[in-house]
Amino acid sequence: MLAPEQNWWKPLGRLEKTWLTVALVWCIFLTVMMPLWYYMGKQNVPAETYRTTPQQYAATVNEFVAQYQVGEENSVPVVAPPPGSDVYLRASAWQWYPILQLEKGKEYRLHISSMDYAHGFSLQPVNINLEVLPGYDYVATITPTSSGEFTIVCNEYCFLGHHTMVGKIIVK
Amino acid sequence: MATLAPTFPWAKDSKDDYRTCPVLTLKVDMHAERLIIANAVMAVVTLTIGGIAALLIALTRWQAVHLLDATWFYRLLTIHGIDMLIAWMVFFEIAGLHFGSTVLLNARHAAPKTAWFAFILMTVGGLMANVVVLIDPRNTVAYTAYMPLKASPLFYLSYILFAVGALIAVITFFINIVVAKREKRFEGSLPLVAFGFMTAAILATYTLLQGAAAVVPAFLWSAGILSNFDPGIYRNFFWGFGHPAQQVNLAAMISIWYSLAQITVGIRPVNEKFSRLAFVLYLFFINLGSAHHLLVDPGLSFSWKAVNTSYAMYLAVLGSMMHAFSIPAALEVALRAKGYRKGLFGWLRNAPWGEPGFAALVVSMVMFGWIGGVTGVVIGTEQINLLVHNTMRLPGHFHATVVSGTTTAFMGFTYYIIPLIFRKELKLKKWAVWQPYVFGGGMLLVSLGMIVSGLQGVSRRNWDITFSGVVPGTIELSLAIFGIGAIIAVIGGIMYVAIVLTSILTGPRLEASKLLLVSGDNNPVLESTKLTEHDLESKQNQPKGSFVLVIAFLVWFAVYYLTNWWLLGRTWFIR
Numbered sequence: 001m002l003a004p005e006q007n008w009w010k011p012l013g014r015l016e017k018t019w020l021t022v023a024l025v026w027c028i029f030l031t032v033m034m035p036l037w038y039y040m041g042k043q044n045v046p047a048e049t050y051r052t053t054p055q056q057y058a059a060t061v062n063e064f065v066a067q068y069q070v071g072e073e074n075s076v077p078v079v080a081p082p083p084g085s086d087v088y089l090r091a092s093a094w095q096w097y098p099i100l101q102l103e104k105g106k107e108y109r110l111h112i113s114s115m116d117y118a119h120g121f122s123l124q125p126v127n128i129n130l131e132v133l134p135g136y137d138y139v140a141t142i143t144p145t146s147s148g149e150f151t152i153v154c155n156e157y158c159f160l161g162h163h164t165m166v167g168k169i170i171v172k
Numbered sequence: 173m174a175t176l177a178p179t180f181p182w183a184k185d186s187k188d189d190y191r192t193c194p195v196l197t198l199k200v201d202m203h204a205e206r207l208i209i210a211n212a213v214m215a216v217v218t219l220t221i222g223g224i225a226a227l228l229i230a231l232t233r234w235q236a237v238h239l240l241d242a243t244w245f246y247r248l249l250t251i252h253g254i255d256m257l258i259a260w261m262v263f264f265e266i267a268g269l270h271f272g273s274t275v276l277l278n279a280r281h282a283a284p285k286t287a288w289f290a291f292i293l294m295t296v297g298g299l300m301a302n303v304v305v306l307i308d309p310r311n312t313v314a315y316t317a318y319m320p321l322k323a324s325p326l327f328y329l330s331y332i333l334f335a336v337g338a339l340i341a342v343i344t345f346f347i348n349i350v351v352a353k354r355e356k357r358f359e360g361s362l363p364l365v366a367f368g369f370m371t372a373a374i375l376a377t378y379t380l381l382q383g384a385a386a387v388v389p390a391f392l393w394s395a396g397i398l399s400n401f402d403p404g405i406y407r408n409f410f411w412g413f414g415h416p417a418q419q420v421n422l423a424a425m426i427s428i429w430y431s432l433a434q435i436t437v438g439i440r441p442v443n444e445k446f447s448r449l450a451f452v453l454y455l456f457f458i459n460l461g462s463a464h465h466l467l468v469d470p471g472l473s474f475s476w477k478a479v480n481t482s483y484a485m486y487l488a489v490l491g492s493m494m495h496a497f498s499i500p501a502a503l504e505v506a507l508r509a510k511g512y513r514k515g516l517f518g519w520l521r522n523a524p525w526g527e528p529g530f531a532a533l534v535v536s537m538v539m540f541g542w543i544g545g546v547t548g549v550v551i552g553t554e555q556i557n558l559l560v561h562n563t564m565r566l567p568g569h570f571h572a573t574v575v576s577g578t579t580t581a582f583m584g585f586t587y588y589i590i591p592l593i594f595r596k597e598l599k600l601k602k603w604a605v606w607q608p609y610v611f612g613g614g615m616l617l618v619s620l621g622m623i624v625s626g627l628q629g630v631s632r633r634n635w636d637i638t639f640s641g642v643v644p645g646t647i648e649l650s651l652a653i654f655g656i657g658a659i660i661a662v663i664g665g666i667m668y669v670a671i672v673l674t675s676i677l678t679g680p681r682l683e684a685s686k687l688l689l690v691s692g693d694n695n696p697v698l699e700s701t702k703l704t705e706h707d708l709e710s711k712q713n714q715p716k717g718s719f720v721l722v723i724a725f726l727v728w729f730a731v732y733y734l735t736n737w738w739l740l741g742r743t744w745f746i747r
Contacts, residue, residue: 001364038478
């Protein structure tokens, strides 16, 4: 709160210097970890994105469902696409469409886009979370490493029915 | 030798209206005093509204209680965000800016009319935001109002009014500094606290401009003038406002930390250069933080996110780590110089734990750094964000920073503003002694409950997560911890509001006679001027204990950070 003396540009003390060095080294380590994991890690944030429109994307989803539908649950189609293929998931207030049936250990190109608001793709309990925006076709190349039934929770607030927006992925 | 800013003859202009503070021997311009009081009062008013909302939404998320229906939950969630994160913070900061640019510099307020205009805009905007959310169901859009959720034009207009008011108030800060310098109210460099406020003000300027880039187009779109506005671009600009706004809070809070340390212990910054460089690092790098909110958004490349989320090279984090050492070190040196030299932590045992300002300082620093800072860096790591985005770990992080950190510091500072600026005796002093610990303890449970829930996949902003059917039973426990913590924290908040209201509404106006509230009649600020270079440099006064503390902090930081990489490695493969 007091005015400093006229010349306050003074060399740092020994402990200050040591801490500054330690902290800087730690910051460099934090910085290096991200590119390191980018090249070596198996879990990276998808970046592949295409422009789309809700109409165009909805048409693609319908085509996809018609091609690979194997069943129905609570009037939502269950779709089993072949491994390695493009898989389409549609978010809208307040539904994830369709239910996907995947195989463990196989890779899929999972497309996600929204018909209306921003939504959040939150796959539980494996805890993978992605933002879903209208107009953006976001492509995540995923490989399920566990089997069972997984829930997709919407975790981006999308107006009053937000908490009812729950979907499903089945891994066999 | 540091001295109090020398007192210059007041401006020749006879219209000047001032008094001399008997405790700090600083001149207080009455215009500035009234502006500080007005802004501080609005801060407490909005804190109270936001606090009521906080209690109700916490009691809803506590699954066993589940108080509100969904509509009211989302409505009060919106109110809570607006009143706490925007109104309470900014009103208090504007009070701080008026204080830092006048009282601390022995200077007058050079543009009081403009500052009052700014205050009126902010008040109208802030109250209007509350009203339109309460009466118009369209405006239940959460305070972030992500497009294409469409609120009514009045909602965006209230944001614009508030932000324009804040921007004008910030401009008067710069005017005051320039005028004070020209009128030679102070000599040499700005005091460190004013320097920190200057950092906050510069950050606030471009923060508010980015806010305009998000909210003005949204307003035009809502009014039907603009046909489309990209939701991704909105998010980028919104967080160009929302994230740096938290760094304004950070810079203001650290200025308050230095103030509280000086008021309660009489520190002298061990090395002015060190502390100032840390503020400058904020200035240059912290504006990149918008990316923290976009790490799992479509359309952005790895390199863009990695550079931005890490503030170039974690250089703003480095700034915080510097303050994390320099403030405890300054406390330690000052206490050692008073003779508390036993062992590594003898100074800490003899610190004034019963003085509200010191209690608030310690609670704020520990919670901000050990919980808020560490979780923030982890969440902001590009890949780890996959595990965290929009889960409850996020509010767990920012309740540790903005609430346990900034709010506790602001509350502690209020107790000194009341006698010095409001010129009222502080009432309920015993409550004030306990208040920081009660509030901090409650908030600790809140943050831990949220973080542990989030680790189990519970999403934020969700009225009832049990809909999803998969969340494990242990979330009942972590949400209960969160709920109980919220009740304790709200009790701490009620204590604060009660102390403030009782003090300013009862009792006569009284010039303050002493600085400390409970721990003695001495004046640490004046005493700190007696700290010599010799005291700072003498071997037995070296801050060895603080060094051990920051090393312990770093170990905890590393453990939490590496654990999160391990967690990420266990989930599905994704690229």
